[in-house]
Amino acid sequence: MRFDVITLFPELFAPFLISGVTRRAYEAGLVEVRLWNPRDFADGNYRRVDDRPFGGGPGMVMQVEPLSLCLEKIRADRLEAGSPAAPVVLFSPIGEALNHAGVEAWSASSGAVLVCGRYEGLDQRFIDTYVDRQISLGDFVLSGGEVAAMALLDAVARLQPGVLNDEGSHQLDSFNPALDGLLDCPHYTRPEDWRGQRVPAILLSGNHSHIERWRRDQRLALTQRQRPELVQKARNAGQLSAGDEAFLADLLENPEKDA
The missing domain is CATH 3.40.1280.10 (SPOUT methyltransferase, trefoil knot domain)
Structure with missing residues (x-):
């Protein structure tokens, strides 16, 4: 182009x-x-x-x-x-x-x-x-x-083939349809403990299904707090699961709760 x-x-x-x-x-x-x-x-x-x-x-x-x-x-x-x-x-x-x-x-x-x-x-x-x-x-x-x-x-x-080191990395960007248009979740790397702030234990667990659920919850929580209209857009498109809705309902009832 x-x-x-x-x-x-x-x-x-x-x-x-x-x-x-x-x-x-x-x-x-x-x-x-x-x-x-x-x-x-x-x-x-x-x-x-x-x-x-x-x-x-x-x-x-x-x-x-x-x-x-x-x-x-x-x-x-x-x-x-x-x-x-x-x-x-x-x-x-x-x-x-x-x-x-x-x-x-x-x-x-x-x-x-x-x-x-x-x-x-x-x-x-x-x-x-x-x-x-x-x-x-x-x-x-x-x-x-x-x-x-x-x-x-x-x-x-950055969306052109071969530009990013990992071809799939842009699929995890905020607003991407692969994430149902939600914001991306927080990310962490070494060290595990930085000045008393530890990486969330679940990311070190090796349980990939639990990690993916945690990441999904984080995306939902961050988007609900920062861009709630994007959550509603995903809901209207039928992209939120029963588990997503249950998590959001609990988040609304307990807004100070850590996702």
Whole structure:
């Protein structure tokens, strides 16, 4: 798959693409990332890409023409390379919230053109003409879309075959359907006793069925406390067993009880 990123700061992506476990996806070509700077398509000695908003107000707005020329060059380059047409995605506070299901869909796609806004945003005419989808990381505002673009790329890259050391590890991630959309349970490693805090004895028991039940209970307890709507979603989907429901009922009656 191929992602083309329109950004005024392509240098921000350099360390990201060569660091961590996800670099395997980029090095192997499983996820191809090409960076495009709209400033290269701007006129004048200063290659200006922004201007003051009509109607007044603070801040600057990214101009439509450099963005449009940049996108047209990307489309021509994709066509020449034999890459399929790609949707144009803008990272924006008004966009749909990115979630696990969305990441899985993108990880199985042929890619996209990711537009990283800056300043007060983009000229609306570019959005109206070209943008197919808008995506948000949450109810807050970043100084630019680059962090959001890297978040999407990272989430997509780690789902590619051979990227993680253990192929099944992402199946145990929070929000994964394999966990019925619940949050993941706590994890422990050596030493067994750290400053008086011991690893739960059941994890050292060797009884795998009991360990799995403990982990399930922990997931249920953590999700009920932190994201109860996810428990209800699993319940509505018929994903909770009688044992799950009994545990949750007891947890609600004894909220201070250790799971």
